[in-house]
Amino acid sequence: MKNSIAGVIGFxxxxxxxxxxxxxxxxxxxERTLAEETAKIREQRAKERRAKATQTLNTSEKSKKExxxxxxxxxxxxxxxxxxxxxxxxxxxxxxxxxxxxxxISLTYYADGVLADxxxxxxxxxxxxxxxxxxxxxxxxxxxxxxxxxxxxxRKCDFEILLDLRTYAEATKYxxxxxxxxx
Numbered sequence: 001m002k003n004s005i006a007g008v009i010g011f012x013x014x015x016x017x018x019x020x021x022x023x024x025x026x027x028x029x030x031e032r033t034l035a036e037e038t039a040k041i042r043e044q045r046a047k048e049r050r051a052k053a054t055q056t057l058n059t060s061e062k063s064k065k066e067x068x069x070x071x072x073x074x075x076x077x078x079x080x081x082x083x084x085x086x087x088x089x090x091x092x093x094x095x096x097x098x099x100x101x102x103x104x105i106s107l108t109y110y111a112d113g114v115l116a117d118x119x120x121x122x123x124x125x126x127x128x129x130x131x132x133x134x135x136x137x138x139x140x141x142x143x144x145x146x147x148x149x150x151x152x153x154x155r156k157c158d159f160e161i162l163l164d165l166r167t168y169a170e171a172t173k174y175x176x177x178x179x180x181x182x183x
Contacts, residue, residue, distance in 0.1 A: 049073070085153040088133040090142065096149040096158050106160045109137055109148075114168035115161070120175060122168070132159050 053070045083089045097104045107123070108116050115123045115137070128134055132150040139148045140163050150159040164171055 088131065088136060088150050088152040088159075090136050090139045091149045091151045091158070093143050093147070093149055095151070096160060099151075099156075099158065101156060102151070103157045104160065105157055106162065107132070108162050108164050108171075109140075110164050110166060110168040110171060112167040112169075116168065120168075120172050131155070131157075132161060136161070 053073055106118050108118075108120075110116065115128055115132075117123060123131065125134075128137075131152060136148055136150045140146065142148070146163040148161045148163075150161065151157075152159065
């Protein structure tokens with residue numbers, strides 16, 4: 001009797017452990033497959049958009065301005081396709097802050113090329129590359145004239161970079177200082 005109860009308990013525990021292991025395996029496979037399929041769909045859509053833009057360019061005569069416009073559209077869709085979690089990349093304003101576990105940080109880019117945090121502490125050039133990527137500072141006007149939004153997946157941060165038409169010196173000239181900062 002004891003052996004049969006122990007056998008039944010062993011069978012039930014074995015089934016539970018097997019079910020948990022199978023569930024974990026199939027969830028991991030499902031996530032991997034979903035990521036692969038999503039990447040394939042993005043790549044296919046980007047190819048279709050580039051092909052459509054190229055076809056439009058080839059079938060009719062366009063002014064230089066219209067051709068430049070199509071090139072920008074192609075570049076935008078291509079850049080979306082090659083987003084990498086290994087480096088910062090520009091995102092749309094709608095994407096800013098949508099990742100709930102990501103911190104949102106506001107920075108200011110001054111007319112003289114200085115990037116500063118919300119305390120007006122200057123961000124050094126080597127840190128700019130690691131934080132928002134130097135090339136992101138060339139994207140003002142893409143979505144909004146006075147702001148650029150950047151996602152840094154490795155730091156789990158979304159950055160809002162606001163354009164200030166003053167120089168850093170002009171903007172901080174009358175900034176109040178704490179007594180210990182002056183010493």
